[in-house]
Amino acid sequence: MRDIITSVIVTALGIFAFMSATPLAKSSAGLSDNPALFPQAISFVLVVLGLILLAKSVKNQRMVELRFRKISLLKVSSLFLILIAYLVAMSHLGYIISTILFLYLMMVFLGCRKAKACVFSFLITMSLYMVFSLLFQVPLPEVML
Amino acid sequence: MDLGLYTSGLAHVLDFEVISLIFLGTLLGVLTGCLPGLTATMGVSILVPITYTMSPAAGILMLVGIYLGGVYGGAISATLVNIPGTPSAVMTALDAYPMAQKGKAGLALGIATVSSVLGGLFSVFVLILVAPVIADFALEFTSYEMFTIALFGLGIIAAIAPGSIIKSLMAGAIGLLISTVGADPITAAPRFTFNNMLLYGGVQFIAAMVGLYGVTEVILNAEKYFNRTGGAKNETTSLNPKKILPKLVDLKKIQANIARSSVIGVIIGAIPGAGGTIASIVAYGTQKKLSNHPDEMGKGSIEGIAAAESSNNACTGGAMITLLSLGIPGDAITAILIGAFMIHGLQPGPLLFENNLDLVSAIFLGMVIANVFLLFIGLRGARYFAKLLNVPQAILNSTIIAFCFIGSYAIQNSFFDIKTMLAFSILGYLMVKADMPRSPIVLALILGPIMESNLRRALSLHQDNLFAFGYGFVNHPIAGTLLILTIVTFVLPMLQKSKWARKESS
Numbered sequence: 201m202r203d204i205i206t207s208v209i210v211t212a213l214g215i216f217a218f219m220s221a222t223p224l225a226k227s228s229a230g231l232s233d234n235p236a237l238f239p240q241a242i243s244f245v246l247v248v249l250g251l252i253l254l255a256k257s258v259k260n261q262r263m264v265e266l267r268f269r270k271i272s273l274l275k276v277s278s279l280f281l282i283l284i285a286y287l288v289a290m291s292h293l294g295y296i297i298s299t300i301l302f303l304y305l306m307m308v309f310l311g312c313r314k315a316k317a318c319v320f321s322f323l324i325t326m327s328l329y330m331v332f333s334l335l336f337q338v339p340l341p342e343v344m345l
Numbered sequence: 346m347d348l349g350l351y352t353s354g355l356a357h358v359l360d361f362e363v364i365s366l367i368f369l370g371t372l373l374g375v376l377t378g379c380l381p382g383l384t385a386t387m388g389v390s391i392l393v394p395i396t397y398t399m400s401p402a403a404g405i406l407m408l409v410g411i412y413l414g415g416v417y418g419g420a421i422s423a424t425l426v427n428i429p430g431t432p433s434a435v436m437t438a439l440d441a442y443p444m445a446q447k448g449k450a451g452l453a454l455g456i457a458t459v460s461s462v463l464g465g466l467f468s469v470f471v472l473i474l475v476a477p478v479i480a481d482f483a484l485e486f487t488s489y490e491m492f493t494i495a496l497f498g499l500g501i502i503a504a505i506a507p508g509s510i511i512k513s514l515m516a517g518a519i520g521l522l523i524s525t526v527g528a529d530p531i532t533a534a535p536r537f538t539f540n541n542m543l544l545y546g547g548v549q550f551i552a553a554m555v556g557l558y559g560v561t562e563v564i565l566n567a568e569k570y571f572n573r574t575g576g577a578k579n580e581t582t583s584l585n586p587k588k589i590l591p592k593l594v595d596l597k598k599i600q601a602n603i604a605r606s607s608v609i610g611v612i613i614g615a616i617p618g619a620g621g622t623i624a625s626i627v628a629y630g631t632q633k634k635l636s637n638h639p640d641e642m643g644k645g646s647i648e649g650i651a652a653a654e655s656s657n658n659a660c661t662g663g664a665m666i667t668l669l670s671l672g673i674p675g676d677a678i679t680a681i682l683i684g685a686f687m688i689h690g691l692q693p694g695p696l697l698f699e700n701n702l703d704l705v706s707a708i709f710l711g712m713v714i715a716n717v718f719l720l721f722i723g724l725r726g727a728r729y730f731a732k733l734l735n736v737p738q739a740i741l742n743s744t745i746i747a748f749c750f751i752g753s754y755a756i757q758n759s760f761f762d763i764k765t766m767l768a769f770s771i772l773g774y775l776m777v778k779a780d781m782p783r784s785p786i787v788l789a790l791i792l793g794p795i796m797e798s799n800l801r802r803a804l805s806l807h808q809d810n811l812f813a814f815g816y817g818f819v820n821h822p823i824a825g826t827l828l829i830l831t832i833v834t835f836v837l838p839m840l841q842k843s844k845w846a847r848k849e850s851s
Contacts, residue, residue: 206779210515217522217537224529224536232805235529235536238797239522246518253511272571279567280771283560286750287763295751303743310567310739320740328751336398338755 203257211250218243282306294343295333299325350477350698354706357402358714366403367711370410371718372726377411378418379730380741381428382566385415386677390554391745393685394752401689402704406711408685412678413465413661413715416621417723420457420654421730424450433621433657436629440642440649447645451727455591456647457654458723460603464655465716467607468614468662472669473709475615476698480670483695488799488806489817489824493831494617495792495799498673499785500831501618506782510835516781520789521796523548530798543761550684550790552753552762556769557783558677559749563742564774570738589724599651602632610656614663618788620676621657628656662712668693669705673792677784680791688756 218240225236282305289298303321308314332338357363370392377388389411396404419434424441437457444453483490499521503513526537527547538544606628613624632652633639642649664675672694674680686693691701698705753766776783807813818825 202779206512206515206781210519213519213522220537224534230805231809231811232801233532235532235534237801239525239536242518242521242525246515246522249511249515249518253509253515256511272568275571276564276568276774279564280767283746283767283770287760287767290750290754290763291760299747299750303747306743306746307739310570310742312737312739312743316737317739321743324740324744324747328747331395332751332755336395336755338398338751339758340751340754341760 203253207250207253207257209250211247211254214243214246214250217246279309282309290341292343295340296325296329297343299328349702350706351473351709352706353703354402354708354710357703357707358406358710363403363406363711364714366399366407367410367714368718370407371414371715372722374411374414374416375418375421375719375722375726375730376414376733378415378434379421379430380418380733380736381422381426381430382562382738382742383430383745384558384562385412385419385431385433386681387558387562387745388415389678389685390551390557390681391559391748391752393551393554393681393688394755396685397688397755401691402707404689405682405686405691405704406707406715408682409665409708409711410715410718412682413658413712413719414722415678416658416661417458417461417465417654417719418730419657420461420650421454421727422734424453424457425731426734433625433660434653435622436625436653437650437657439629440644440646440653443643443645444647444650449645451589452591452595452647453645453650454727455589455724456595456599456650458589458720458727459591459596460599460606460651460655461658461723462716462720463603464607464610464657464659465661465719466713467604467655468611468659468665469709469712469716470662471611472662472665472712476666476670476705479666480695480698483671484699486695486823487821488802489821490827492796492799492803493818493824493827494671494673495796497827497831498617498675499788499792499796500834501616502676502788503618503785504834505619505623506784508780508782512779512781513785516776516783517785517789520786521793523553523786524790524793525797530794531801543759548790549753549756549762549765551681551688551756552765553769553790554681554684554787555749555753556766557773557786558681559745560766560770561773561777561783563745563749564770565777566738566742589727595647599647602636602648602651603655605635606632606652606656607659610659611663611666613656614660614675615666616663617667617671617673617675620664620678621660624660624663625653625657628652665708665712669697669708670695672697672795674788677787680787683791 221236221239225234231237286298286302300321303324304317307317307321333340373392374388377383378385389408392411396407415431416433419429419431420437422428422430423434423438424445427438427442429435429438441453499517503517504510506513526544528545529536535545609628610624613619613627629649629652632648633642636642636648664679667673667675668679674683683693750763753762756762773783804814818828
């Protein structure tokens with residue numbers, strides 16, 4: 201099952217890339233100055249590989265189950281959501297506030313005790329801020345409300 | 346004889362700041378290498394950002410220190426908790442952990458340290474001798490050779506990556522496709538940029554690596570935690586390493602072994618696509634065949650540790666040969682190093698020896714220094730690193746993510762690079778779920794532009810005549826041989842497989 205999904209996605213990706221590279225070819229004359237040559241060759245290989253894998257996994261019929269468990273799938277997706285939220289928060293709340301909040305949330309989510317998470321999220325944020333902002337002079341995002 | 350290659354880097358290296366940075370890099374490398382869940386590849390990729398503001402020599406030397414330290418560091422957790430801190434320490438764990446269980450953790454770590462350093466130093470020695478010769482030779486390379494070397498490297502990594510060859514090839518092809526995002530190398534036409542100006546310069550390589558190896562790894566660690574059923578914890582401190590300095594008697598027993606394994610390591614390291622893990626497996630296997638006590642191996646024999654550790658550290662010098670003289674990465678870590686070179690405005694390859702000889706020389710000297718630091722850190726510090734294994738995973742993993750974010754942002758102070766990082770972390774996670782190796786993508790991102798521009802240059806030389814282009818391989822014997830080797834690498838396993846399949850069915 202897993203391999204069938206993989207092969208379908210890869211084949212679709214190959215077809216998509218091939219199609220989106222096609223308009224690039226119009227403007228040029230020969231093979232070597234054709235911007236679409238390399239991407240299309242690769243997409244073609246991708247489609248072939250996808251079809252081989254599809255044929256193999258359909259023929260095998262060994263049902264390799266997806267290695268997701270329901271609970272962990274939910275938790276992993278929320279983990280990715282926390283990461284995206286951190287990115288959004290950073291551009292609005294500035295580096296320090298968003299990082300303290302993110303680290304606290306993440307540590308608690310990964311099973312750290314709340315008091316410990318409070319202390320460490322503050323300490324780590326401050327050390328990162330000092331290293332990057334003061335030592336390396338990276339202009340970190342500031343509060344923009 | 347021109348000694349410039351060996352002395353012109355002294356000015357860079359004999360500087361207190363640079364020496365401290367090499368030390369710091371080696372230390373950080375050992376740290377990331379020894380913590381399970383933080384591989385050497387991840388260490389190098391998430392620590393590249395702290396070198397942005399340094400001078401190229403200081404930054405690159407620090408990264409080389411991280412690289413060497415990371416490869417060694419895997420041995421510490423392999424010994425103490427039976428988890429290879431980095432994939433290439435997988436063979437070390439076979440013997441080092443049983444020794445630790447017998448109360449000889451100190452001896453195991455001592456042997457691992459001395460073997461690593463000897464292997465590493467030997468490989469630097471070979472690097473210094475061989476790299477200039479190859480670079481000189483490579484100056485004559487045409488687009489044919491460069492194209493086939495890149496193809497060969499990608500082919501090898503796909504062939505030896507764990508799991509199915511088809512999936513590894515898919516990973517490589519996806520990587521090549523991603524490498525075409527941005528301006529076309531010849532006509533500068535925008536490709537796959539989806540009208541986003543920020544993609545015109547291509548996908549930001551370091552951000553992609555931080556996502557693929559940093560964030561993905563943390564997500565996988567977290568998933569392990571979510572799936573954990575019992576309250577199983579690593580038991581570490583009971584195996585407190587004492588008496589780390591190995592005795593001369595023990596060292597004498599393994600000197601031939603170390604020498605042989607180091608040679609194996611350098612050679613395998615220099616093959617584009619192969620790396621430390623393969624080298625240690627081959628060296629371990631060879632040692633088992635030649636050993637006087639083959640049945641002791643795997644049960645806590647110093648021979649096994651010496652073979653595995655000297656070979657995987659000897660790989661570093663070997664991989665640097667191909668990196669510096671050809672600009673071709675040997676494995677995922679060296680691919681990231683090439684990305685770091687580019688960030689500092691340097692293009693590894695034969696021209697590096699002509700234009701930046703002082704830097705090449707500084708790298709040679711820096712590697713020697715890093716290996717000496719490694720000896721010191723390993724023999725004096727191993728017991729402290731043992732304590733690090735007790736740092737709570739929640740805090741460690743959260744910190745790594747925060748580091749990944751700030752590191753990606755700092756590349757060019759842009760949120761777009763963080764988005765790139767997140768996209769690649771999702772890609773990395775899905776790939777792991779689909780059992781697809783990530784290393785071919787990393788190599789493909791570096792090799793893609795080399796392959797494409799050289800292929801098209803070769804085609805235009807023959808006025809786009811495909812037949813003439815194909816015939817060109819006859820006139821370029823190196824390219825032709827490598828092309829045949831690449832094809833054989835793929836056809837052979839498939840033929841063997843179908844033979845097995847026939848045997849099984851009959």
